Amino acid sequence: MPTLYxxxxxxxxxxxxxxxxxxxxxxxxxxxxxxxAQTGGLAPYDQPALAGLRMALDELNAKGxxxxxxTVKLVIKxxxxxxxxxxxVAQELIDAGAKIMITPCDADPSISVGQLxxxxxIPTLTLCGSAPVLTAAVGDVMFGTYPADNVQATAxxxxxxxxxxxxxxxxxxxxxxxxxxLPEYFGxxxxxxxxxxxxxxxxxxxxxxxxAEITNIKGLADQxxxxxxxxxxxxFPAFIQQLRGAGVTIPVYGADAIGTPTVKGLGKLVxxxxxxxxxxxxxxxxxxxxxxxxxxxxxxxxxSTYEVNGYEIGLILDQxxxxxxxxxxxxxxxxxxxxxxxxxxxxxxxxxxTDRMPLRPVALMRYEGGEGxxxxxxxxxxxxxxxx
Numbered sequence: 192m193p194t195l196y197x198x199x200x201x202x203x204x205x206x207x208x209x210x211x212x213x214x215x216x217x218x219x220x221x222x223x224x225x226x227x228a229q230t231g232g233l234a235p236y237d238q239p240a241l242a243g244l245r246m247a248l249d250e251l252n253a254k255g256x257x258x259x260x261x262t263v264k265l266v267i268k269x270x271x272x273x274x275x276x277x278x279x280v281a282q283e284l285i286d287a288g289a290k291i292m293i294t295p296c297d298a299d300p301s302i303s304v305g306q307l308x309x310x311x312x313i314p315t316l317t318l319c320g321s322a323p324v325l326t327a328a329v330g331d332v333m334f335g336t337y338p339a340d341n342v343q344a345t346a347x348x349x350x351x352x353x354x355x356x357x358x359x360x361x362x363x364x365x366x367x368x369x370x371x372x373l374p375e376y377f378g379x380x381x382x383x384x385x386x387x388x389x390x391x392x393x394x395x396x397x398x399x400x401x402x403a404e405i406t407n408i409k410g411l412a413d414q415x416x417x418x419x420x421x422x423x424x425x426x427f428p429a430f431i432q433q434l435r436g437a438g439v440t441i442p443v444y445g446a447d448a449i450g451t452p453t454v455k456g457l458g459k460l461v462x463x464x465x466x467x468x469x470x471x472x473x474x475x476x477x478x479x480x481x482x483x484x485x486x487x488x489x490x491x492x493x494x495s496t497y498e499v500n501g502y503e504i505g506l507i508l509d510q511x512x513x514x515x516x517x518x519x520x521x522x523x524x525x526x527x528x529x530x531x532x533x534x535x536x537x538x539x540x541x542x543x544x545t546d547r548m549p550l551r552p553v554a555l556m557r558y559e560g561g562e563g564x565x566x567x568x569x570x571x572x573x574x575x576x577x578x579x
Contacts, residue, residue, distance in 0.1 A: 298325045
């Protein structure tokens with residue numbers, strides 16, 4: 192199914208239904224507010240994750256709700272991929288009685304929500320926002336759920352060193368925490384492990400022309416053997432097309448945001464591009480089983496691991512409410528913060544002893560022949576992960 196049609200359909204479902212199904216009339220109700228992008232640049236990330244979350248909550252509601260007791264009413268509002276609008280709809284969700292808040296796959300709008308939920312003690316989870324500065328920027332109610340940027344960057348840097356890469360060009364954008372910081376985390380680990388930074392370039396998110404950056408790369412006296420960037424749609428497709436069109440064959444590494452159908456659809460243009468994911472569906476794995484179940488639930492296969500990440504958020508909330516023994520937001524927050532070696536679909540997830548960015552595995556992938564091919568799954572040494 193074309194992505195645009197699917198996004199429109201998801202937005203329609205959210206607008207028409209707005210809540211997860213309720214199956215147990217006698218159960219107590221808990222409202223979960225979801226301030227997510229159904230339109231705009233974050234929609235290709237928020238919508239798959241939201242679909243996974245809806246699946247988990249529908250399954251849990253069929254069993255009586257969170258902890259078998261609290262039927263979930265999921266109220267969804269469109270942020271339109273705009274930070275100011277995200278804050279507006281978050282306030283509307285708070286006013287509607289949300290005891291748990293779900294935020295977009297990006298730090299900046301998630302922080303805008305956290306500034307509202309922190310004073311109220313409402314536990315707040317980003318769908319797949321991965322900036323490690325996110326939790327400290329908000330306070331103790333904010334939780335990441337996806338592998339953090341500095342963890343992803345360390346995994347990719349370790350792999351680059353293992354492949355024998357010596358010199359890297361870092362391409363960043365100051366327009367988002369993700370695009371600004373993730374390549375720099377990579378650079379810190381790369382230099383620590385004997386690599387060198389051959390040069391740096393910057394771009395403005397949404398710019399159509401990357402010729403200046405490409406000219407910069409081609410003009411370096413000390414040519415890199417790797418380009419590292421956290422650019423995503425539409426910037427990454429524009430960059431890689433123009434880079435290869437200019438005859439530059441230097442390998443490009445990225446992170447999770449380029450594991451999408453749009454990038455995959457570039458075919459041979461992205462051959463050799465390395466990226467990350469929250470997991471890989473090995474034969475017989477829980478993730479393989481989830482992918483089959485999601486396909487039956489949604490009518491199409493998962494696009495990425497954002498779907499399973501959203502599903503795991505539902506499982507985390509269920510466990511937290513069980514541990515809390517109530518629907519009290521503070522008790523739920525404390526229970527999430529204390530989770531250790533929780534058995535998710537992609538592996539064990541731990542919050543205990545962290546700054547509320549989870550410890551969890553990172554899968555490394557590489558595009559080959561227009562398909563994402565599995566390389567390995569790793570958990571970087573904590574001592575190697577750069578501080579936020």
